[in-house]
Amino acid sequence: MFRNQYDTDVTTWSPAGRLFQVEYAMEAVKQGAAAVGLRSTSHVVLATVNKAASDLSSHQRKVFKIDDHIGVAIAGLTADGRVLSRYLRNECINHSFVYESPLPVSRLVVHLADKAQVCTQRSWKRPYGVGLLVAGLDETGAHLYYNCPSGNYFEYQAFAIGSRSQAAKTFMERRFDAFNSYSRDELIKDALFAIKETLQGEKLTSSICTVAVVGIGEPFHMLDQKIIQEVIDSIEIKEDDAAAADQAPIQDEDKSSEAAPMDI
Amino acid sequence: MEMAAVKDSAILESGTERTLYPYVTGTSVIGMKYKDGVILAADMGGSYGSTLRYKSVERIKHIGKHSLLGASGEISDFQEILRYLDELILYDNMWDDGNSLGPKEVHNYLTRVMYNRRNKFNPLWNSLVLGGVKNGQKYLGMVGMIGTHFEDNHVATGFGNHLARPILRAEWREDISFEEAVKLLEKCLLVLLYRDRSAINKFQIAKITDEGVTISQPYALKTNWGFSAFQNPSKGAEGSW
Numbered sequence: 373m374f375r376n377q378y379d380t381d382v383t384t385w386s387p388a389g390r391l392f393q394v395e396y397a398m399e400a401v402k403q404g405a406a407a408v409g410l411r412s413t414s415h416v417v418l419a420t421v422n423k424a425a426s427d428l429s430s431h432q433r434k435v436f437k438i439d440d441h442i443g444v445a446i447a448g449l450t451a452d453g454r455v456l457s458r459y460l461r462n463e464c465i466n467h468s469f470v471y472e473s474p475l476p477v478s479r480l481v482v483h484l485a486d487k488a489q490v491c492t493q494r495s496w497k498r499p500y501g502v503g504l505l506v507a508g509l510d511e512t513g514a515h516l517y518y519n520c521p522s523g524n525y526f527e528y529q530a531f532a533i534g535s536r537s538q539a540a541k542t543f544m545e546r547r548f549d550a551f552n553s554y555s556r557d558e559l560i561k562d563a564l565f566a567i568k569e570t571l572q573g574e575k576l577t578s579s580i581c582t583v584a585v586v587g588i589g590e591p592f593h594m595l596d597q598k599i600i601q602e603v604i605d606s607i608e609i610k611e612d613d614a615a616a617a618d619q620a621p622i623q624d625e626d627k628s629s630e631a632a633p634m635d636i
Numbered sequence: 637m638e639m640a641a642v643k644d645s646a647i648l649e650s651g652t653e654r655t656l657y658p659y660v661t662g663t664s665v666i667g668m669k670y671k672d673g674v675i676l677a678a679d680m681g682g683s684y685g686s687t688l689r690y691k692s693v694e695r696i697k698h699i700g701k702h703s704l705l706g707a708s709g710e711i712s713d714f715q716e717i718l719r720y721l722d723e724l725i726l727y728d729n730m731w732d733d734g735n736s737l738g739p740k741e742v743h744n745y746l747t748r749v750m751y752n753r754r755n756k757f758n759p760l761w762n763s764l765v766l767g768g769v770k771n772g773q774k775y776l777g778m779v780g781m782i783g784t785h786f787e788d789n790h791v792a793t794g795f796g797n798h799l800a801r802p803i804l805r806a807e808w809r810e811d812i813s814f815e816e817a818v819k820l821l822e823k824c825l826l827v828l829l830y831r832d833r834s835a836i837n838k839f840q841i842a843k844i845t846d847e848g849v850t851i852s853q854p855y856a857l858k859t860n861w862g863f864s865a866f867q868n869p870s871k872g873a874e875g876s877w
Contacts, residue, residue: 469748470744470745470748471737471740471741471744471745472740472741472744473738473740473741473744476733476735478731478733478734478735479731479733479735482731510735511735511771512734512735
């Protein structure tokens with residue numbers, strides 16, 4: 373995208389019918405560190421890459437618990453994400469107070485999308501520069517939504533956002549048909565695999581990623597670093613096995629191509 | 637000039653209004669869970685003080701797909717509550733997203749409304765019974781005019797608390813069938829008819845199950861006044877009635 377005379381205000385249309393400020397906001401999401409989400413019929417898993425500004429500082433928080441049954445992972449301007457998380461928590465708490473019942477995920481997502489849309493239609497505002505993966509469980513089942521700065525939202529079986537998310541998406545596109553029947557642990561494993569894809573060769577350790585789960589009978593919570601490292605180790609072992617069997621016939625090669633990072 | 641004078645006195649007098657006493661009232665509502673759902677009963681009387689003035693007041697209404705609401709107390713306040721709930725259900729339906737407000741949610745909403753009004757010293761003068769079924773789960777609760785709320789297997793308002801609940805406590809069972817539940821309710825209604833001055837002999841029984849709501853047509857119970865003591869009422873004390 374190049375600078376043009378229609379991209380200064382969010383309230384200015386381009387002749388081609390585009391709102392450039394909104395599109396630039398979506399660019400901000402693409403520049404953020406990666407976040408992935410996967411859903412089965414009973415569980416939803418979120419995983420993010422946590423980059424630290426320097427070795428001296430702590431990692432940025434990209435996963436927020438919104439309520440016992442909903443959590444979000446963000447990519448983009450994390451400050452905007454923090455503010456929106458506070459809004460989402462407020463909406464959930466208010467609903468629980470009046471109805472003593474958890475806010476259905478789809479309704480929360482619509483509230484959020486409406487809030488984002490407002491910022492695309494006021495000259496004194498700017499769009500939120502953050503994309504949110506909303507994972508939640510309600511009466512109608514497990515849900516994963518993606519909320520865009522444009523005010524759009526979609527429901528997904530699995531999705532990835534942020535930098536090099538295409539690698540994770542490609543990985544998940546090959547496997548998502550089976551996700552509905554995955555067990556909780558299989559989902560976590562695939563989420564970490566997907567995160568690994570976005571690292572493009574960098575070593576995956578539990579210190580640079582966050583994993584969170586919500587499911588039937590399991591309130592939203594972030595997994596312990598130790599547990600994450602154990603899953604990563606088990607992935608690594610499988611990879612080593614696959615690499616060793618590379619000399620062997622074609623079936624093994626399939627297994628190794630699924631485990632190894634993409635270098636195309 | 638005139639306007640200013642009127643305004644001054646209005647400020648001094650405080651032109652706001654609030655409920656002080658109920659005027660047209662309904663008497664007891666009784667409800668209980670049974671095997672397939674929840675059943676409510678109430679008479680159709682609206683009393684104006686001690687006058688049994690209105691005799692076709694429907695005091696049990698259905699709310700959305702999953703709930704029944706029965707009310708005793710001020711009838712106009714009940715109608716106001718129905719308008720609130722109508723709006724609530726309307727917005728819920730407008731989402732059109734597969735989610736719907738169940739009896740638990742409606743009960744809690746009503747609790748918030750009643751408690752809020754009580755805090756402003758302008759109560760909705762009602763005792764409400766909220767019953768319903770959603771996804772096979774039965775729910776029965778009560779809210780009073782001061783916001784007191786609770787759930788139970790059987791509830792009653794007003795005189796029903798004193799006359800009907802002891803019967804229900806003794807004879808209610810978890811797996812009571814519909815026919816048995818109706819018999820049990822009619823037993824309570826009869827006691828209330830004999831002993832509650834504001835009760836009339838015209839009832840509606842409403843049931844709610846996962847399939848839906850049914851509110852019966854009004855009907856009367858058979859009463860028995862043929863007691864020998866009524867033959868010569870002043871036998872005990874001549875000159876009395």
